[in-house]
Amino acid sequence: MSPILNALRQQRYVREVTIQYNLCNEPWLKYSISVVADRGLKKPLYTSARLKKGEVLYLETHSCRYELCFNGEKMVKATAAPQPYEPETQKSQNRNLHSTAGERSVTEGDSIVMDVFRWSRCKKPLPQRLMRSIGIPLPLEHLEVLEENLDWEDIKWSQTGVSIAGKEYPLARVHFLSPN
Template structure:
């Protein structure tokens, strides 16, 4: 009698039982649901964020004697977009410490945990969780601009009021606060925040409390970009696609690729000249190994006259001591201070700056270039 491989005398060997891939390690029979992550540490009370509703139950974990209990809040992925109506309305008051009716998604964007311009959440994100610490109500809440969002200011302490109650729950909370059973409002601060993916893993998020948004590359105007014709018979559909080449600079930030169109004048009027653009910005250029700075050192005596302004201005071309991220450059000041640059050419006229296809020539010396970036001025270099 023929036998299949593995059979002995017609008896099949016992099958080995494979462990389930979704089982929790160390817990027999426990199954991990997608999007559920257990962080190490004591279990915290949990609240669910709902778009358009404040965290009404947060004050029940607040204590006047400083023993307030931290609270974990779960935020669904579909709420983490710029289309959130409380984000669009800037429903947040304060800085670092916010009023209890401040929208949590707007607060996370203001603190830099989440990017404010996302119109759709990433597909792999299931939810975001944040740990909030209830704090004493403040007499005032300052307004600050961070990460392209400005919070609102409030100059009076937050108190529960029967007159402001618009629902039965509000009325009950306000009545309890009036009788001393609950504190008269509270504030909160974000202690930590993390992303829970659909596969069940978690990724910690770091805040950006300096408030400087991520570097955004400066592109050439749309009518000057390279245009590629994809199809000649597209009919009423869009037939032309504009293309911009973006490279990564020496500190791994996106910058446009250098070309002559990027430094060309944007029009015939004096305020559209590239030289006029350097009144409010500084031009940074990079080769494969070095970074350079081109800045206006002295304006013309008569800036109202376009011709005189173009001929009387003087520029400074420097080599940066080290390539720095955009956020650090903004803190040090743009143009950079003297400690961060060494002057190569000073007192340059605009006619002495000769742009080429592969670089810039200054007084007979050619500097090869591969990347370009206009950065707004933030301070005067000393």
């Protein structure tokens, strides 16, 4: 095999990791969908599961910092599956009724528990050390809450950023922080 083909084959498996400096001049990862993507098929490897276990995702544009964190569980009434041509605003209010292996079937009118997430803009980008001393996730006095009680399905990741409840945020940097 030629050295060029061998090099190309090896290059396929190299994941690009680029470090950038955040708004406080600390090293963070350059935003890439691979950083926020689920790490496998097991639920503990899902990004949403990492947030549920206490990690908080901080994301930056070129001028603002945002926080995405688990915001608890919410009891909602199950409704019928959405119609194919249903407006976007109604889709987020309706939850598909389905059952997976080992779960009982959910019928219309039942209450189901749903994980919810909070999307906030940090009022001021703070150094990591200070953030940890204040608390992760940050207390509300350090945030402007933009969306509360988000269903994970309302968060859409793309190659260039994230769409939260229909609003686009072009991202530059990303960092997971845990409270401890």
